[in-house]
Amino acid sequence: MNPVIRAVLIPILAALAVCTFGLGAAAQGMGALARLIAEDSRLSAEEGGVSLQLSLSQPVPFRVFTLADPARVVVDFREVAFGDWAEGVVLPEGLSGIAAGPARQAGWSRLVVDLARPMVPGTAAMTVDPASGRAEVVVRLVRADEATFRAQAGAPPEAAGPAPVMSETRRPASDGPIVVVIDPGHGGVDPGAVRGDHTEADLVLTFARELRDALRRTGRVEVVLTREADVFVPLPTRVTIARAAGADLFLSIHADALAEGRAQGATIYTLSETASDAAAEALAEQHDRADLLQGVDLHGADDVVAGVLMDLARLETAPRAAGFAATLVESFAAADVRMHAQPWGEAGFTVLRAADIPSALLEIGFMSDSRDLANILDPAWRAAMQGALVTAVLDWADADQARRMRARQ
Template sequence: MRLLALLLAVLMMLSPAAAQDRARLDLGASALVESGRAWWGDPPLELRLALTKAVPWRVNIVSDPVRLVLDIRDVDLNGADAKALFGAGLATDVRWGRYRDGWSRVVVELPGPYRIASAVQKTTPPLPQITVTLEPVAEADFTAPPSATAALRGLPDPAEVEALPPREGLVVVLDPGHGGFDPGALAEGETEANLVLVFALELRKALQDRGVQVVLTRESDTFVPLEERMTLAREARGDLFISLHADALPTGQAAGATVYVWNPRSDGQAAQHLVNRHERSDLISGVDFGGQDDALAAAMMDFARTDTQPRSENFARWLSQRMALMGIGQHGRPVQGAAFSVLKSPDIPSVLLELGFISDYNDRANLLNPEWRDRMVMVMSEAVLGWARDEGQRASMLRK
């Protein structure tokens, strides 16, 4: 049987009214209990967390030592003492605290190897409740988390529950596509990998000059697997992830800048062609990125994205509108959906920008022209700052 060691489950409460006040943990109604008989070793366990309303959440088992890690969002844990949880003694340790922007983390250190048998959030009265049932497994059957959701691999070490200091300013992660043994698209002696790196370095400088913190997923001609690019973004606590490309398509199929946002159901043929090409380089490198998603986890990822997706789409709009205002040539459909793996982060707004198509004569000339790049750098810097202000204002409105 397949071990579902990483399960992401989210229920979004998206009405503005619901966003105004945070859920509270009802400690009195929460518990860790034995949920059955132990046939050997440790007993099956059930963790119940009662909340004043349903929240986005995700749950995961990690090793060394074995522990259940439950992330919950918009929950006020202030004043709730983890040691006072009913049944806390069944675990080696129970702790919780603020974890990162808006998320709190509950860590239950387990007495031995376990697997998650089920994890559900009941949203109906009297109290919404997250229930996670855990079954003991033999040491030999316990494996450190395989990927149920590849996009979430590389989460920061859940061993620590600590209050991260509030972060100042905006962090933008720039992801120059391809690199190393994967040059990307080729035309007239130019490689996509090099063109997008040159552009990323110029854009970094411009953003930094405007006070934005910038993290690059690569700064030289090296290969970085897709998944690692997302991990870097998460580790940097990025507010925005921008993957930069300049791909090739058969003549006549594409010209002009195109912004892609995540859409697994996109039926655009050109987009699918690009997606296939991008995933292939990862397969060549030995990283099996695409194949391991559980259908269940994948479906749940879609819920997670209901929060991030509108912010990604908002940035795509900002970018496209700025390009239009500044006379940057765009594709006939400047904003499109596609299932690029790098856009899968459930918690970081992400877009993939085809600056142009290296296969198109004009686009290629633009990419090689420092004046065009200056204009595009300006467009993107303004789009980033405009979007950030827009999102910031929305957030403060919600907090009122």
């Protein structure tokens, strides 16, 4: 970032930008360890299941999954100091035990809830109080039969903390890994586009998981997903998760549907208040309406000063996002990935509004186009597109690092 802009932004954004983007003026710095606020955290019985409500001093990335033999629900956080809350909590019917502490994977904390009967996560979401900066994670467990529970049980690959494999031909351009936050669009009560038995939410989650694994195999990239399962995550919370993870790049993945003949092929979007075309505008409206399901108003006016500071920050991040978009288009072309006639567009997507993170939204294809849908369902095609994405991320990171080094000189 330009030193003059940084000198203005850093002391003031801590108080203003967090209000605009849901972190709160009273939030701790993201470098501090999040704390569980015991008096506002609870386990309670609900009709058909159990609700786990955890109040945290600040937002952090988290993931939820189930394990069998014995049956339990695991909630991993990056990271949370639980204190002794789990030792004194009263267990509602359906639960047989609870424990909290460090996870086996470095940099993560883990909460384990032992189940007395089969239950699976029905919803899992994080909300942030804009006034205090506190985050609330709510996981609702619903009853399930044994077969359903076992079919869903299993830790995601990243929960085991596998050692990354360093590419022999690529080396880090800086001392630390590139942090990429991948945002699988939709989820939970918002399935996104639907075609036959396929939902956009499921397809992009599969794609995002595969892309995460491909990026991690380079040994240069740390990846965080904004959702690990079919759950609803509010749009502003997705940005909050990216900021909490210290993202160098935010990439939202979609596979929307528009009227037949209007859209086909991969398309990448960067932020603009004015959409590049009618289709881009329609997509932005379609995506942002998802938050109306949770009653969130995304159109409140920013404070004038905060708005000016956001614009200053985007003087730095907008060219970097544009650089990624251009690199991705080149990488797709080199890999012969099918692209839209206008592969790079602009629109006012809410998930692209983080002033301090280069952000882009990728339509891997359009479910309304039969050829695109067939591609998205084809593992070989997905692998080819993911390979092009990995190349683009690494090439962009190299160029971005070189540009920053020149700026320091």
